[in-house]
Amino acid sequence: MNSTRVYRGHCFCGAVELIVSGEPEVMGYCHCNDCRHWSAGPVNAFSLWQPEAVRITRGEDNIGTYRKTPQSLRKWCRTCGGHVLTEHPDLGLTDVYVAILPGLPFNPGVHVHYQETVLKIRDGLPKFRDVPEDIGGSGVSMAE
Template sequence: GAPVSAFSLWAPDALTVTKGEDNVLTYNKTADSFRKSCKTCGGHVYSAHPEKGFIDIYPAILDRLDFKPVMHVSYGESVLRIKDGLPKFKTFPNAKGEGEIIEE
């Protein structure tokens, strides 16, 4: 793993795999997390979280995304504390905008 990992949260219907969908492997990391990886190289493509109502995608795989972080998630498991003024969720925010926030 890495001390910091950036990803972007999207509504499930915002993603369309346009090429290589038959080469995507699904692994259930947990009951509510479906990790999607490339069968050839093993690279992580995205994760689906149907119970939470979103998917997460690494910004680096998107050709045209001006990525500007707006929050930290899973900060309760953080090994590197970052003071940047952004909200830090212990786990994840939910679709209703709720979730436990950790003070900086």
């Protein structure tokens, strides 16, 4: 019997659908200026997955891509503009926005780019100035 968890998500209008299977590598909050602007919010909730765990099941030809930096290929629906995911080639991970996965239990473990925050969150989770050292950051922690 296969017990792999499967979570379904879609863009705002539903033209693009995806599934993710298994469990994310990490979940948390990103406070960087780029993620805040992209999400139009004060903080962005992320879930990072192995690329093979993410599969577009509908509307792949309707996905637009924007690459502001080499680290992030942001994907959205060309019909409604709804955000779908961001590929991070240097990390070998894909960020599927938590907001589009209603069935995923969100268990954040970290805050990244906390030096750029505009919304202080006091939740006891580790807060990194940029990102953890093992994924190319300084690893410097910040106080709440």
